Amino acid sequence: MRPEMGAVWSEQHKYECWLEVELAAAEALAELGEVPREAAESLRAHAAFDLSRIQEIESEVRHDVIAFTTAVAETMRAKGVSDASRWLHYGLTSNDVVDTAQALQIKSASGLIARGLEGLSSALRKLAFEHRDTVEIGRTHGMHAEPITFGLKAALWWDEFARHRARFAAAAEEMRAGKISGAVGTFAHIGPEAEEKICARLGLKAAPITSQVLSRDLHAHYLAWKSGICSAPKSGKPKNRFPPDRKARRRCRTSAIPSLPNRSAAWRGSSAPMHKPPLRMSRYGTNAIFPIHL
Numbered sequence: 001m002r003p004e005m006g007a008v009w010s011e012q013h014k015y016e017c018w019l020e021v022e023l024a025a026a027e028a029l030a031e032l033g034e035v036p037r038e039a040a041e042s043l044r045a046h047a048a049f050d051l052s053r054i055q056e057i058e059s060e061v062r063h064d065v066i067a068f069t070t071a072v073a074e075t076m077r078a079k080g081v082s083d084a085s086r087w088l089h090y091g092l093t094s095n096d097v098v099d100t101a102q103a104l105q106i107k108s109a110s111g112l113i114a115r116g117l118e119g120l121s122s123a124l125r126k127l128a129f130e131h132r133d134t135v136e137i138g139r140t141h142g143m144h145a146e147p148i149t150f151g152l153k154a155a156l157w158w159d160e161f162a163r164h165r166a167r168f169a170a171a172a173e174e175m176r177a178g179k180i181s182g183a184v185g186t187f188a189h190i191g192p193e194a195e196e197k198i199c200a201r202l203g204l205k206a207a208p209i210t211s212q213v214l215s216r217d218l219h220a221h222y223l224a225w226k227s228g229i230c231s232a233p234k235s236g237k238p239k240n241r242f243p244p245d246r247k248a249r250r251r252c253r254t255s256a257i258p259s260l261p262n263r264s265a266a267w268r269g270s271s272a273p274m275h276k277p278p279l280r281m282s283r284y285g286t287n288a289i290f291p292i293h294l
Contacts, residue, residue: 008108012051017101018068019047021202022088025096025180028197029190035087042084048075065094091189093182099214100178103204106222110172117165117229121158128154164229171225175218178204185210 007013023044030040049071058067069089076085089097132151137144180195182188187195192206199206207214 002112005109005112008105008112014101014105015049015051015054015068017104018065018097019049019072020104021097021101021178021198022069022072022092023047024201025092025190025194025198026087026090028194028201029090031197032194034190034194035090039084039087042081043076043088046076046079046081046084047072047088050075063094065089065097091182091194092180093212095213096180096182100180100199100202100204103175103178103214104202106175107172107203110168110175113168114165114172117161117168121161121165124154124158124161127151128158161229164225167225167228171222175222176204177207177214177218178202179207179210179214181207181210184212 023040026035026040026043029035030037049068053074054064054067054071057070058064061067061070072088073082073085076082076088128151130151131154132149134150135147136150138146138148178195178199179185180190180198181192182190195206209215
């Protein structure tokens, strides 16, 4: 896992996003006159938490949001501003915080993925031009056919990932949604205007209709796109994408490409036949399959 992505999904950052949702809610409600402005300002200035304390409380109460709000309230009390803590989580239900905060995490993760896809797309385009004249045997059902170039294959990859990038942008935008509509989505305690203000403060849009939670088809669509991008290495006819293609084309009798351009001299493929491709090539293919089966 990339360190940046690991940080986005760490427990510490998850609760940081929870706190940001709580603070945005207090500030938006203060604008609407439903929470004392001084309380919202005090929460912004002093609200904090200790991860180990949250975990300790949760082991007793068996409820993550209650453990979180309790830990924040303890911090406020220790700083001598306990009166303001009564306005923390005012009018909210657990999934108002959890789902909206998760949307913040997904938004951050999507930014990292988008940058990675952009880099991959640029690399594939460069590869296509570099090998526009690298001739190799074309195959259909594994049998020799007309000659092609490796540049053509790389161009096909580039073309496919251009579509994946467009699909991803749509899925990421769809997931950039929050909900502050209460325990069953009826705005029993906080109205739609407040929801829109809270979400806007967080850089999100308010989901048009929700229940207790954001509709899970949003998450399913987002994960389906990820399965699609991971299936790209396995797609094609006959399965002519990255891992299987690289593995098949590095066989002794069909070898058609040079060693990996960024391959380290220290990489090894086997403890016996040392000419085998690097082990990481097989791992790449295996890792690509995993999200497809989720």
